[in-house]
Amino acid sequence: MKRLFPFPLGMTLSALLLPASPASADDLLSPDRRDRKDIRGDAPAEPAFLGPWGVFNAQKGQASGWGPVDSYAQARWSEDWSGVKLSSRPNDVFDRLKRIPLSSDGTVTLTLNGEERLRGYYDSHPALGTRRPGRAFRVLLRSLYGADLQVGTHVRLYAELANGTAGGSNYYGYDGYQRSRLDLQQGFLELRQTLFGSHAGVMIGRQYFLDAPPYVLSVRDLPNIPQSWNGIRGYAFWHRFRLDTFGFLRTDPKPQGVFANRADWHTRLFGVYGSYALPQMAFMPAKSSVFADVFYYGYLYRGAASATASASGVQLGATRRDTVGTRLWGTLGPYEISLGALYQGGVFHPENATSRPIRAYAINGSVTRSFAGVIGKPAVGVQVDLFSGGDASGRTVRTYAAPYYNAPFYNDVTTYMGPQNALSAGPVGRWTPIKGISVRVHVPVFWRASTRDALYGTNQIYPLDRSAGRLTGVLPQAGVSLALNRHLTWSHDFAAFCGSAAWHRAGARDGQFYMQTLDFRF
Known part of the structure; x- marks a missing residue:
């Protein structure tokens, strides 16, 4: 079993990144957390079911590549209930569905999870008024139910x-x-093993x-059915380095x-993602948790998603995109930082064209x-994003695509605004006035x-006069979340x-958007 997953870089990375004693890595990354304290200190991990990923449990688990964890995880299989004392919550009937023993020695367990989500949208002028009808009201209801069978630790x-x-x-x-x-x-x-x-x-x-920066890809969680993939993924966690390799086919829900x-x-x-956790540093005066990532994503796709602007309008076809990037992100004392750069190469094969x-x-x-000393621990900052565009009449496609x-x-x-041919900048903020209530604000200006x-919108090209000015408009956004219970x-x-005057003349319309979500999970 020790050579079941032969990562070729394992020996070299292990020698460079692990502490002197090999046993220390096994202690830190043991899959059984019932009798140990969290790697970050004497306090247990928060939330309690973060996995055995050591320093990569930072940023609510997002540093591990499994997605965010709050009351529950976005990917429910990333929840590790082995370290949670269920007896401490005797009045929660849903805890009886976690870690159900199926063998006398407790090595085979079953954990059940579920979600019922009711979501309503109001959109006064969808897609800048280019999509009819207007004043749209949509109601979505989704049901997700999962079962996690653990057989030993492997x-x-x-x-x-x-x-x-x-x-x-x-x-x-x-x-x-x-x-x-x-x-x-x-x-x-999933098969797991201590390796190198x-x-x-x-x-x-x-x-x-x-396992991607939020501006690269996501599980497409706005609609009912999130995006899933079919294929294989291999991962390895050392003390301060992790490596992820993957190859997938998209699940078509149509x-x-x-x-x-x-x-x-x-x-x-398909691709590979590597992340290195920089050593702890004292800064103003809190500790830091910063990650340096490098990654490669290969995309193959066709149809409407691959459409690109041309001198005569829109070209459809098939695309291969090779995206290479790097990201420095995490917490640096009272600051949260995320700095990333990507380059996209590849080729676009238009229909009936060169x-x-x-x-x-x-x-x-x-x-x-x-500001930890202020009521609600508010945070304020700025966010800037540049996604390249190019001459639609040129031979080379210079428009970035996600x-x-x-x-x-x-x-x-x-x-409304897609990550293509776009420059945006604006303030961001969040605030937790009382426990269970969180507020976030973002006011980007788009050019x-x-x-x-x-x-461009998200996977669409607007049929608007392209001679309009550079300034597109401003899109203020705010969200309020109330955690009524667990x-x-x-x-x-x-x-x-709020569009610019030039884009109003080109046919764009201002619009209001409201989304309400009631989400029940166990």
Whole structure:
């Protein structure tokens, strides 16, 4: 079993990054956390079910590559209930569904989870008024139920079912991501083993993938059915370094019918992600937790998502994009930082036309300062994002693309403004006035990066006069989340697009957006 997952760099990385005693790494990354304290000190990990990932449990678990963890995790299989004392919450009936023993010695356990989410949208002028009808009100209801079977410390089987229904008035754009009959949302086998001094594993099957900066890709959680992938993923965690490799086919939710979803062989994601946790530093005077990441993502896709602007309008075709990037991020005393740069190469194959090379880039940065001594621990900062654009009439495609959807709460909850040919900058802030209530604010101003390129929404090219000015408009956004208890969250998101005079003349319309979400999880 020790050579079940032969990572070729393991010996070298182990020698460079581990402490002198190999046993210390096993202690820090042991999959059984019942009798140990968290690596960060004497206090247990918060939330309690963060996995055995040591320093990579920082940033609410996002540094591990498994996605965010709050009351529960976004990817429910990333929750590690082995270190949670369920007896400390005797009145919570749902805790009886966690870590159910299936063997006399307790080495085989079953953990059940579920979610019911009701979401309503109001959109006065969808997609800057280019999509009809206006004053759309959409209602979405999704159900997600999963089962996590743990066999010892080396084997896991995870399965999750999903169902989505949608309705409303003047609604638009409903497809398999909104309406989906009962289907397998996730289903994979995970094998884990100590390898070359690391906590390593491989996941085979249908699964979520969240190991990316928020401006690169996400699980597309705004609609009912999140994006899942079919393939294989291998990972390894050392003391201060982790490595993730993956190759996936997108799950296509559009076929209607029970268990009708299939892997889309024309839409692929593959690559490698590496992250190094910089040593602790004292700074103003709090400790720091900073990560230096490098990554490569390969995209293969076609259809509407691959469309690019041309001199005559829009070109459809197929695309391969090779994205290489780096990111420095984390907490530096009272500051939260995220500084990233990406380069995109590849080739675009238009329908019935000569192939076009791709040369694009993106630069993303945010700096936020928190004030621990103020009521509600407010944090204020600034966020700047540049996604390249180019001359639509040129042979080379210079428009950056994020075909697999960046996180909507990162820059634009409305999805009006896509991460293509766009420059945005504006203040960000958050505040927790009382326990259970959190407020966030973002007010980005948008410009076109190139006036010779089109105006883009999320996976769409607006049919508007491209001769309009560089300034697009401002899109103030605010969100309020109320954690009513451990299981129930009620959130409200508000946004308004205020276009420039030039884009009003080009046909864009101002719009108001409101989204209300009632989310129950166990």
